[in-house]
Amino acid sequence: MKKLALGLLAVTLLCGCGTKEAKISMEEAKEAALKAFQGDIIQSNKDEDDGKVVYEFIIDNGPNRCEVEIDGNTGEVLKSELEDSRLRTVPQPSEEPSQESSQPQNSEEIITEDEAKEAALARSGAGSVVKSELDTDDGNVRYEIEIHDGNKEINVEVDAVTKEILHYEEEIID
Numbered sequence: 001m002k003k004l005a006l007g008l009l010a011v012t013l014l015c016g017c018g019t020k021e022a023k024i025s026m027e028e029a030k031e032a033a034l035k036a037f038q039g040d041i042i043q044s045n046k047d048e049d050d051g052k053v054v055y056e057f058i059i060d061n062g063p064n065r066c067e068v069e070i071d072g073n074t075g076e077v078l079k080s081e082l083e084d085s086r087l088r089t090v091p092q093p094s095e096e097p098s099q100e101s102s103q104p105q106n107s108e109e110i111i112t113e114d115e116a117k118e119a120a121l122a123r124s125g126a127g128s129v130v131k132s133e134l135d136t137d138d139g140n141v142r143y144e145i146e147i148h149d150g151n152k153e154i155n156v157e158v159d160a161v162t163k164e165i166l167h168y169e170e171e172i173i174d
Contacts, residue, residue, distance in 0.1 A: 022046070022053040022072030029055035029070040036077045037066040046072070054078065081169035110134075110160040116143035120156035123165050127154060134160060142166060 022029075030041060039061030047054050053072025058065060069079040111119075117129050120143075127149030135144050141160040146153065151174075157167035 022055075024070075024072060024075050026055060028075060029072065030057065032070045032075045032077065033057040033059060033068040036068050036080050037061070037082075039064075039066070076172070077170075079169070079171045081167075081171075082165075083167060110141055111143075111158075111163050113143065115163060116158040116160065117145060119158050119163050119165065120145040120147060120154075123156055123168055124149065124154045124170075127152070140166075 024032075026044065026046060030044065033041070033055070037059045039059040041057050042060050042065075043056075043058040045056045047056055055070040055072055057068045057070070059068060065083045067079065067081040067083070068077060070076070071078050113132055113134070117132055121127065121129065124147050127147040129145055130148050131144075131146040133144045135142055143158045143160055145156045145158060147156065148154070151172055153171050153173045155167070155169045155171075156165060158164070159166055
């Protein structure tokens with residue numbers, strides 16, 4: 001009888017350990033996600049990541065989309081990744097070039113690394129730059145900047161010509 005009881009206990013433990021239940025509901029997670037980024041939720045998902053329940057949302061507010069991950073136990077924002085969904089258009093040359101144009105006409109006229117870091121830090125609000133790299137992606141020159149702020153890792157991509165923030169992502173690091 002003891003062997004049967006021990007066997008049943010072992011089976012129960014083995015089968016029940018892989019499934020975690022969330023302490024917060026999908027609705028509570030949606031509220032937390034919308035506090036992190038305002039807009040319309042266009043996709044939501046409940047997932048398990050490293051044994052923890054994680055709610056994932058894609059939120060659209062018109063010009064931007066953001067992927068937000070919420071901890072299913074605490075309601076804490078684990079990740080907030082901003083994607084600029086606007087299409088970048090190349091200005092067509094005009095017959096009379098404007099001397100008041102704010103856009104550099106030559107693609108070699110890029111901002112300095114310090115200017116890119118300044119833009120990234122202004123967007124993040126705080127932290128220290130730990131890595132900065134100039135990169136060309138699909139013909140666009142950009143700075144990829146990594147910032148650490150406490151337990152957050154922040155990745156920012158800054159257009160090297162316009163100084164526009166192209167991508168912003170925050171992730172909690174353990």
